[in-house]
Amino acid sequence: MGAESDVRWRLVVSTTFEVFNDLFNLFWILGTAVTILVIGYILYNVIKYRDRGVMEDGAQVESPPKKQDKGLKLLLSTSLSAILLLVLIFGTFGAVDYLDNPPPGGIDLKVIGYQWGWKFVYPNGYIATGELRVPRDQVIRLWVTSEDVFHNFGILSYHIKTDAIPGQANLIWFTAREKGEYLIQCFELCGAGHAFMIAKLVVMDTEEFNAWYSSVGGRRG
Amino acid sequence: MVGVAEHEVPPAWSVKRWLTTTNHKDIGILYIVTSLFFLVVAGLLALIFRIQLFAPNLNFLSANSFNQMVSIHGLMMILWFLSPFAFGLANYVVPLQIGARDLAFPRLNALSYWLYAFSGVALVVSFFQQSTIDFGWTLYAPINTAQFSPYVGVNTGGLALLLLVTSVTISTVNFLVTIIYLRAPGMKLRNMPMFSWSILITVAMMLFAFPPLLAAILMLVADRALNTIFFVAPEGGAILWDHLFWFFGHPEVYIVLFPAIGAICDVIPTFTRRPLYGRTWIIGAMIAAAVISFTVWGHHMFNTGINPDVRKAFTVTTIAVSLPFDVMVFAFIYTFAKGRIKLNTPFLITLEAIFLFIIGGVTGVFLASVALDYALRGTYWVVAHFHYVMAGGAAIGLISGLFYWFPKMTGRMFNEKLGRAFFIVSFAGFNLLYFSMFIVWEMPRRVVTYLPETGWGFWNTMATVGGFIFGLSFLILFWDLLRSALYGTPAGPNPWNGTTLEWAIPSPPPFQNYEGQPVVTEEGFKFVSMNGAPHVEHESHMSPWPFLIGLATLAFVIGFTTNFYFFLAASVFGLVTLLGLVRERFVVHDPKLGERWPFLNIEKVKLGFWTFLASEVVLFGTVISCYVYLRFNSSAWPAPGTIFNIEHGAVNTFILLSSSFTAVLALLASKVGNKPALIGGLAGTLALGAAFLVNKFMEWRELFDHGVTFSSSLPGTTFFFTTGLHGAHVTAGLIVLVFLIYRAFKGWYLKHNHETIEYFGLYWHFVDIVWVFLFPLFYMI
Ligand code: HEM
């Protein structure tokens, strides 16, 4: 796909992107907070209870206290973590129910991965190679498969992907919000050409798209 | 004194000593040195391909070389560095910690080592045979088949994996039996040191995780060599590989991680000078994580189109598995609190491992979320995450253990300043290397290059620089340890005031570990003199056969992939060495006393045998599950009786069951000391087993004549593979039988020496039982 520089990298561009972003932020905030707290707490304890100097000869190890800790504090910290994790699980379920259930209407396309490129089969039978043109604001459902080895079809800026596996078709969908060109890439090592198994997603206005679509032999309607 | 003095074996500077030793400390050191060698090889590979990724659009490496390097880097780091490194430490430390003189089966331990070492050589050789594995360490299907990767080197790589799995299986049995059977009196599981506990849990996981890998690789080798169609079948072949690989793969992550956690758990109380907080909880947490780890493999398959509800279930199990680790980390923190913490190198590096592990764990929760994984799968997020866990938590954790036990192994202290330098440089390099990858997480992994307009260049540059800094830290480490091993100040028996048993004996420990029998009491350790204990025979500590068998397997692998005559010669050599091993008289004295809960009254070899059979059960269970899976995925399957002739199956069932009966007769005869009946029973079993194989052979011929071949269809593929694997077990049994009959003629195995016949019987009954499952599955339903 060369060096076209109008490829967009980081914009709010599709429904799937929005859903991903919200969830990612939830994880990101909680994850960072927990990491900082825990590492901070470790450092606090290590510094506070630090015994200066390294081990000298003959220092005695204190014999373990007679009354062993029951470990109850662990119950507390673990329950707290469990609650956080529950939040993450429910967040995930909400998002994935949306991502797994494409709304009706729109366009169904077949995507075929091969060593090394992508083919897109339109409802009218038109086959495009290396370029996926779709209208914006419509549900696009992609049925992804492969004609040779295991690939993975991913649209970078939309944060969706699915495996392209010979013998089966996996479904992903999105609704593009903004016109533009986006990068499609393979995410499963599939041989020498894997890094170059790139295609372009072109989001067009509906009229523009319809004009193009009829020019390649089909009519939308 | 029972033991052998050091001077009865060749001295430490002689090559012969290292090629023939069966001593656990020697083998521990061999493992550690060899695994560090593979760390260097795999690390250099990584540095080379990091140069390629330094900036966008570089042409430093071709895609072919890059793909090979990434794949071998991953395989080698996990299977030829991390696990063997952990088992090097375990070899050295576990017997010392539990009060044993050696592992349960010292010669098999040497065999594990040599199989491992030579399998690594085979893997390196595979680089020079057209192309080695170049489709990632996960070996996804169907690109792993001959159709897409016809290179010789891939076969060599596959066989190297088989050798490695063999080595691992032997170690698994050995360590399980050692920890269960050879604990000193008073060494209850309840107070067994944490490192030994972690190894116990690790090998228990290995017992269940490796047979599925073995099954997967056997099927792959069959696909490549015999044209079966497991992984090219559109009826779910690719997904089948995913299931098999990750059912092994996720537990494998914990298999490399737990020994590191065990080492950390021993380092922490020593340097905080407090008992480990919530020790029982930590053990419980490890067991819980070990169990749950077998239920999470689907998180590697969120993109494969498996059922959406199943995906959610895998999200829940995966997130749940982070809780036990939560328990461990907090237990560590509560141990720090109110301690008197000495910041010696081992403790600093333990802290480093914990920090890195926390980051790895938290970022792993992202991947557990199916919705996020739709985006994160196959990206540098994954690469960063698993390096934080495996290179950070596991490798650095084990290195902390290496520092900790270094004075014990060498009798000398390392240089503390250099140790701290390693800590600082490795921590800085590591985070620069891998945190950069989090920042460019959208980048696909395993790509040889990327486009400039992606903006990924800067952080890739940083990662490469970090990689070299991280590499530098290992130069410091090796320099420190090498120099200190030779010139360090003497350490004395217990430089850290450690409280576990290994610190109660000199450094390095004497050849036989203890003067007298260690006994654990309320007050501490005692060494009960064993003077006058009557032992008729000296124990053995050397054997040339493990090394020679290892060599033979390497020759076998190279012959298999290059030259048929060489292959034949290697096979003969292999049989000769095996026979040499079996015929060699190798004496090991078992302690009369010890803690053996929960298997109080089982004899050692039998325990080993049962363990081995357990792994066989998992192997056949896996193979049968694959059959069931493929059958359910196929839209049509021939009705029973249409291709596989029930008569052949029924006759063979009858033959095998009768042979179990003759095997029982042989055992009875052996027990009462009736030599003719023993020979008769064995010969009868041999004859029936041979008849089984002949009937099988005729059945296969008929099938071939009717066009049912390895490659004709899935029914053919699964049938030939499964019954073939079973037939191979029968054949192995027959070879053993020939040997047993030969010895029975010479008067072996009578009365009190009946155990061998008993073990053989166990094996043989097991093989029969497998058939009892195969018969209805393939012929009747
Ligand atoms: C100098 C040290 C290291 C560097 C620079 C390094 C770097 C890398 C990089 C860049 C990849 C490629 C990722 C990809 O494109 O898929 C990779 C893969 C991998 N590394 Fe490392 N690594 C290092 C050390 C380690 C260590 C210590 C371990 C484990 C103990 C490890 C385990 C792995 C594994 C399992 C893979 C496989 C990735 C895959 O399957 O795609 N690495 N490493």
Ligand SMILES: [Cu+2]
């Ligand atoms: Cu690819």
Ligand SMILES: [Cu+2]
């Ligand atoms: Cu996993």
